[in-house]
Amino acid sequence: MSQAVSQADLDDVTRAVTRAVLERLGAPSLVATMPGSAASDSELIKQVVREVLSTLASEEPSADPVAEPPSDPASLTTPRGARLLPIQGALPSLEHCRACVEQEKSRQRQRAVLTTTGRNQRGIVARLTARIAELGGDIVDISQTLVGDYFTMILVVDVGALDVSYEQFQTEVVEAVRGLGCHAMMMHEDVMVSLHRV
Amino acid sequence: MLWETEEVASTLRMIESEHLDIRTTTMGISLRDCVTDDLGVTCRKVYDKVTRRAARLVATANEVQATYGVPITNKRISVTPCALIAEASGASSYVPLAETLDRAGAELGIDYVAGFSALIEKGITPGDAVLLDSIAEALATTERVCSSVQVATTKAGINMDAVARMGRIIKDTAARTASRDGIGCAKLVVFANAPEDNPFVAGAMHGVGESDCVINVGVSGPGVVLSAIRRLKQSGRRWDLGDVAETVKRTAFKVTRAGELIGREMVRRLGPEARFGVVDLSLAPTPAIGDSVAEILEALGLERAGAPGSTAALALITDAVKKGGVMASSYVGGLSGAFIPVSEDRGMIEAVEAGALSLEKLEAMTAVCSVGLDMVAVPGETSAETLSAIIADEISIGVANNKTTAVRIIPVPGKRVGEKAVYGGLLGEAPVMAVSRFSPEEFIRAGGRIPAPIISLRN
Numbered sequence: 001m002s003q004a005v006s007q008a009d010l011d012d013v014t015r016a017v018t019r020a021v022l023e024r025l026g027a028p029s030l031v032a033t034m035p036g037s038a039a040s041d042s043e044l045i046k047q048v049v050r051e052v053l054s055t056l057a058s059e060e061p062s063a064d065p066v067a068e069p070p071s072d073p074a075s076l077t078t079p080r081g082a083r084l085l086p087i088q089g090a091l092p093s094l095e096h097c098r099a100c101v102e103q104e105k106s107r108q109r110q111r112a113v114l115t116t117t118g119r120n121q122r123g124i125v126a127r128l129t130a131r132i133a134e135l136g137g138d139i140v141d142i143s144q145t146l147v148g149d150y151f152t153m154i155l156v157v158d159v160g161a162l163d164v165s166y167e168q169f170q171t172e173v174v175e176a177v178r179g180l181g182c183h184a185m186m187m188h189e190d191v192m193v194s195l196h197r198v
Numbered sequence: 199m200l201w202e203t204e205e206v207a208s209t210l211r212m213i214e215s216e217h218l219d220i221r222t223t224t225m226g227i228s229l230r231d232c233v234t235d236d237l238g239v240t241c242r243k244v245y246d247k248v249t250r251r252a253a254r255l256v257a258t259a260n261e262v263q264a265t266y267g268v269p270i271t272n273k274r275i276s277v278t279p280c281a282l283i284a285e286a287s288g289a290s291s292y293v294p295l296a297e298t299l300d301r302a303g304a305e306l307g308i309d310y311v312a313g314f315s316a317l318i319e320k321g322i323t324p325g326d327a328v329l330l331d332s333i334a335e336a337l338a339t340t341e342r343v344c345s346s347v348q349v350a351t352t353k354a355g356i357n358m359d360a361v362a363r364m365g366r367i368i369k370d371t372a373a374r375t376a377s378r379d380g381i382g383c384a385k386l387v388v389f390a391n392a393p394e395d396n397p398f399v400a401g402a403m404h405g406v407g408e409s410d411c412v413i414n415v416g417v418s419g420p421g422v423v424l425s426a427i428r429r430l431k432q433s434g435r436r437w438d439l440g441d442v443a444e445t446v447k448r449t450a451f452k453v454t455r456a457g458e459l460i461g462r463e464m465v466r467r468l469g470p471e472a473r474f475g476v477v478d479l480s481l482a483p484t485p486a487i488g489d490s491v492a493e494i495l496e497a498l499g500l501e502r503a504g505a506p507g508s509t510a511a512l513a514l515i516t517d518a519v520k521k522g523g524v525m526a527s528s529y530v531g532g533l534s535g536a537f538i539p540v541s542e543d544r545g546m547i548e549a550v551e552a553g554a555l556s557l558e559k560l561e562a563m564t565a566v567c568s569v570g571l572d573m574v575a576v577p578g579e580t581s582a583e584t585l586s587a588i589i590a591d592e593i594s595i596g597v598a599n600n601k602t603t604a605v606r607i608i609p610v611p612g613k614r615v616g617e618k619a620v621y622g623g624l625l626g627e628a629p630v631m632a633v634s635r636f637s638p639e640e641f642i643r644a645g646g647r648i649p650a651p652i653i654s655l656r657n
Contacts, residue, residue, distance in 0.1 A: 096469075096470040113201060113206055115206055115207075115210060140200070141200050143203065145203070152203075154201065154203065154206055156200050156201065166265055167261075167264045167265065170264075185210055185214070185267075186267070187206075187209060187210070187213075187266070187267050188265055188266050188267070190266065190459055190463075191209060191266050191267065191268065191456070191459065192201060192205060192206070192209055194455040194456065194458065194459040195205075195209055195212075195452040195455050195456060196201075196205045196209070196452075198525075
């Protein structure tokens with residue numbers, strides 16, 4: 001968040017926003033079947049509220065989240081370009097929405113730890129980091145050791161604003177490294193934090 | 199550097215080569231709202247509820263596995279003890295309910311649905327009786343259903359009539375699955391002090407005091423613990439059993455933390471229906487090489503699991519696992535100890551085959567670990583009374599020590615000591631163990647209830 005917001009303010013905002021979101025999503029026309037939809041109600045609510053909160057945190061004016069319900073809900077796009085999809089089934093409670101927002105706040109960062117090993121090659125760092133940047137990753141830290149011809153590189157990558165899903169990012173980066181003749185393994189930082197920090 | 203190289207390397211090593219994995223994420227589902235006076239209607243309600251609640255269990259586990267790289271080996275379901283659910287129906291067999299659970303499991307892609315169970319520590323109600331009579335057929339005709347029966351608690355004492363009955367049920371179940379080495383018995387557990395939130399099959403059940411839908415996680419770390427102990431021994435410096443305890447404690451912390459992370463993430467993604475239950479921090483082996491609790495005992499300096507010193511070593515390990523794991527998770531529950539299933543642990547199998555591990559030594563070891571006589575194959579000709587007496591012994595250990603103990607014993611039809619029962623997969627293979635030839639018949643036939651021990655009067 002770019003400005004200090006008190007917990008009470010945040011609660012109020014969360015409440016108001018979630019109420020508005022629930023009202024919008026609760027419209028009967030939205031409860032439609034969508035074949036192959038993998039989005040769960042809670043996942044969607046969380047995504048929307050997260051979008052709203054990050055919009056509130058930024059300086060740019062954004063679409064008023066408590067605006068009139070749109071005539072065609074499927075055409076609605078959030079400021080970051082996500083499309084609002086119809087949901088099926090029972091709606092999550094206000095409690096749950098609040099809990100999701102709390103949980104998102106506590107997950108302040110989304111990072112991955114990438115370990116690469118192989119024979120040293122010209123330009124490998126440049127090509128790997130370029131690919132990561134292409135996919136929307138932001139390299140936060142690099143450490144490299146060279147033993148003779150072999151190197152081990154550990155990169156910490158911020159994956160909070162990827163252009164693709166985390167799983168896809170992981171697949172593409174590991175593939176890119178393999179294409180450079182080296183071996184890579186990626187771990188979500190949460191695993192590291194949970195195992196090595198009390 | 200945000201992360202030390204050693205931290206990154208050790209995490210990769212744990213996942214890639216030391217078999218760190220989540221043994222199971224088990225969804226516990228309450229069937230209390232499915233009770234009706236018509237078993238057909240109850241079955242339909244059960245099917246609907248289970249398939250609805252667990253619809254995304256497998257997919258979510260696969261997603262979480264993909265994100266974190268920690269394998270989630272099994273996704274399972276446990277339900278409210280079925281005797282409670284079916285009793286009001288007045289039906290004379292609950293096999294249809296077992297078949298319903300089996301179908302639901304198949305639909306969801308789940309390999310085990312546990313909870314075809316009864317709690318009869320103080321007495322057997324009409325519903326309990328029907329369930330007991332349905333067990334053998336249910337386990338023979340279904341693939342995925344697991345059953346458990348609680349015959350004693352520290353507070354209630356031991357229902358010896360129930361114990362006698364279970365010996366007969368086990369024989370019957372074995373006979374009905376004789377062509378598959380009595381595999382029905384591999385899905386049947388007799389308990390003292392059964393936990394309400396145990397995520398490990400075959401004894402999992404969703405207790406009456408639980409909420410509507412929970413996720414319980416069982417971790418698995420024998421491989422990680424074994425590697426840590428081996429590194430300690432190879433470190434070159436002098437080590438004693440205190441160092442071993444410390445090493446196991448720290449390792450158990452990490453393993454349990456993985457379970458906590460995965461469990462929380464599963465619940466987060468599954469949405470409002472599922473709540474976080476517990477992490478069961480048990481050390482649970484598999485037949486895979488390097489994933490053995492017996493090998494841990496051997497790494498401590500015993501020639502074979504079952505040699506003198508095994509009970510002490512196991513006590514050390516189990517205690518260290520608990521101490522490390524408890525710090526790692528907000529809610530620890532289930533069995534939370536060390537498992538010594540004979541067929542599911544390569545080191546245990548070899549110990550039996552080498553003649554190092556006997557049934558009697560196994561019984562002693564169960565006094566300090568968490569499961570009991572688990573996946574023990576005995577000769578097919580073992581009498582029901584002898585089986586009941588073996589059960590009574592194990593149950594008494596649990597009752598007298600205020601801990602959970604259980605028996606999953608298989609009298610393998612047509613097989614004798616020196617032969618093996620082969621089940622495959624996680625159930626592994628079990629060498630048939632020798633049983634005392636002396637008879638407990640009169641003791642078992644006496645029946646009745648052994649009163650609760652004095653330690654139960656804690657008020």
